[in-house]
Amino acid sequence: MTAAFEILAFAVSGFVAIAGALGMTTTMSMFRSGIFLMASFIGVAGLFILLAADLIGLLQIMMYIGGMLVMILFMVLVMHDPGGAMMAGMDMAPIERWFSAGLEPRKPRQGGHGDHGDHAVQHTDDDGHGSHEGHGGMDMSMVTPVRPAAAWLAIVVGTVLIGMLIWRPAWPVVGTLPDPDSAARVGHLLMEKYMIAFEGAGFLILIGIFGAVLLARPSTYPDDPSRSAKVAVDRKPEAIADDRIAPLAGRDRDHRAGDDGL
Amino acid sequence: MGVIVTAIAVLAALCGGAGLTSGLERLFVRPVWEPGPVHAADLRHPLDLPNADRWLLPAGPVVAFAGTALAMIVVPLGSGLIGRDLGIGAFYVIVVIDFVVLGLALAGWGANVPNTVEACYRIIAQLVAYVVPLGLAYVGVIMMARSLSTVAIVEAQRGLWFIVLQPLGFLLYLVTGLMQSYRAPFLEPFAVSIRGGVLGASGGWSALLWRIALAGVLFLVAAIGAVLYLGGPNGPVLPGWFWMTLKTYALMALMLGLGRLVRPLSTAEMLALSWKILTPVGLLNVLLVGGLILLGVRP
Numbered sequence: 001m002t003a004a005f006e007i008l009a010f011a012v013s014g015f016v017a018i019a020g021a022l023g024m025t026t027t028m029s030m031f032r033s034g035i036f037l038m039a040s041f042i043g044v045a046g047l048f049i050l051l052a053a054d055l056i057g058l059l060q061i062m063m064y065i066g067g068m069l070v071m072i073l074f075m076v077l078v079m080h081d082p083g084g085a086m087m088a089g090m091d092m093a094p095i096e097r098w099f100s101a102g103l104e105p106r107k108p109r110q111g112g113h114g115d116h117g118d119h120a121v122q123h124t125d126d127d128g129h130g131s132h133e134g135h136g137g138m139d140m141s142m143v144t145p146v147r148p149a150a151a152w153l154a155i156v157v158g159t160v161l162i163g164m165l166i167w168r169p170a171w172p173v174v175g176t177l178p179d180p181d182s183a184a185r186v187g188h189l190l191m192e193k194y195m196i197a198f199e200g201a202g203f204l205i206l207i208g209i210f211g212a213v214l215l216a217r218p219s220t221y222p223d224d225p226s227r228s229a230k231v232a233v234d235r236k237p238e239a240i241a242d243d244r245i246a247p248l249a250g251r252d253r254d255h256r257a258g259d260d261g262l
Numbered sequence: 263m264g265v266i267v268t269a270i271a272v273l274a275a276l277c278g279g280a281g282l283t284s285g286l287e288r289l290f291v292r293p294v295w296e297p298g299p300v301h302a303a304d305l306r307h308p309l310d311l312p313n314a315d316r317w318l319l320p321a322g323p324v325v326a327f328a329g330t331a332l333a334m335i336v337v338p339l340g341s342g343l344i345g346r347d348l349g350i351g352a353f354y355v356i357v358v359i360d361f362v363v364l365g366l367a368l369a370g371w372g373a374n375v376p377n378t379v380e381a382c383y384r385i386i387a388q389l390v391a392y393v394v395p396l397g398l399a400y401v402g403v404i405m406m407a408r409s410l411s412t413v414a415i416v417e418a419q420r421g422l423w424f425i426v427l428q429p430l431g432f433l434l435y436l437v438t439g440l441m442q443s444y445r446a447p448f449l450e451p452f453a454v455s456i457r458g459g460v461l462g463a464s465g466g467w468s469a470l471l472w473r474i475a476l477a478g479v480l481f482l483v484a485a486i487g488a489v490l491y492l493g494g495p496n497g498p499v500l501p502g503w504f505w506m507t508l509k510t511y512a513l514m515a516l517m518l519g520l521g522r523l524v525r526p527l528s529t530a531e532m533l534a535l536s537w538k539i540l541t542p543v544g545l546l547n548v549l550l551v552g553g554l555i556l557l558g559v560r561p
Contacts, residue, residue: 038364055350065361066390101316102315102316
């Protein structure tokens with residue numbers, strides 16, 4: 001029974017790890033890509049837990065859920081097409097089509113907005129009339145000719161690694177299980193043997209936080225052009241009335257809309 | 263077969279706890295207040311969102327429910343009434359409840375509606391706000407109990423509850439626990455202004471799963487708070503499960519009541535509160551507990 005559970009858990013974890021990695025590289029939506037990468041790491045964490053390294057496995061899950069979600073936020077903030085709405089309309093290989101299933105292809109909006117505004121189209125354009133046709137300056141730079149080469153390189157490296165695993169002469173096998181109370185062992189190692197490295201890393205992170213606060217603080221010299229806000233400002237801003245983003249009601253935007261959200 | 267029986271028992275405990283929780287929460291809802299995670303959702307009719315992501319939207323409630331069910335495993339409901347006594351139980355709870363945040367983010371983005379996408383952003387920002395002080399609220403207890411196992415933490419409080427020795431840590435846990443369960447002052451991701459966020463865009467089975475998962479989060483936060491600071495199932499005369507239930511729901515009522523005394527905070531205010539007040543308080547608590555341990559004070 002236990003052995004069957006172990007095999008099942010190994011199969012599920014391995015599948016999640018590999019399918020997640022594959023999905024990460026082939027899906028057209030960057031949001032999904034981040035989620036797939038997270039799933040892949042969680043699958044690897046499952047493998048860690050199966051190897052009785054539960055502390056490392058849980059640390060991995062904690063780091064990657066928080067880290068990937070924050071990374072996705074930044075991706076949505078700065079990327080051209082985080083939801084993959086424009087990329088989904090292109091020719092895709094079967095595997096890309098599989099991992100991008102369900103993405104609604106949208107045409108980019110014409111006129112008015114430049115590239116910086118297009119990412120808002122995907123998840124606000126819920127009234128369904130995508131009437132603006134035409135490929136207005138669609139940037140296809142994500143589809144590079146390098147990709148097949150990268151895939152072949154990955155296959156070669158993978159083959160070499162698996163070959164090394166298979167032809168390695170002898171595997172050292174230990175009969176005993178690792179220490180189940182690994183948290184205490186790791187804690188003692190961090191606070192005794194590796195204390196300098198541990199505290200040094202903590203100090204570096206603290207300096208990093210100081211640097212971030214320093215950079216984010218309001219400028220002392222607002223006239224200094226190097227410190228001006230790095231945002232694209234339209235010369236002639238579009239009227240809000242023409243904006244097809246449905247209004248959000250709220251304390252600061254206090255027109256409580258009737259039924260626009262759904 | 264033992265595993266399957268345990269799994270069913272844990273799920274039953276979670277559903278029962280979540281049911282009682284939503285009953286208790288009804289008492290703390292007034293029409294003029296923001297309902298937060300008890301925002302109305304249509305359980306009867308599935309909702310058809312034409313632009314929804316057909317993979318991410320249904321994955322959300324399932325992931326969130328799985329997170330609460332996994333966390334429920336290590337909650338000791340009485341002597342011997344525990345799914346599995348993991349050696350790193352307390353840390354495991356912190357990690358596994360993160361799946362609720364992941365589920366909310368998945369469904370928020372997947373519903374593909376402005377309100378839910380806004381809720382997705384807010385939920386991630388809220389995770390950043392609470393995760394560090396929450397960890398610090400656990401650390402004081404773990405230092406004194408000298409173990410991460412929930413059973414060992416309960417055992418360590420046989421003589422004296424940790425709330426007496428670490429009142430600061432308990433206060434910190436109250437605030438961060440409310441943040442982790444999206445209750446009263448920290449209900450920005452479920453605000454009325456974005457029509458309940460993810461809840462407003464759910465219907466049918468997904469609304470039911472959200473109900474269980476969101477009530478389950480509050481139940482878990484209160485139960486873990488009872489384990490960490492109130493001695494868990496320890497108590498005289500009456501059986502352990504009775505004391506555990508009593509402490510859990512008393513703590514929950516305290517948290518919900520205190521939360522309603524403050525006006526709801528925006529996500530930015532939550533982040534400011536977390537970094538400027540809660541994190542320093544947590545570090546101070548760790549320092550105080552370390553001093554107590556060096557002085558030889560133990561329960």
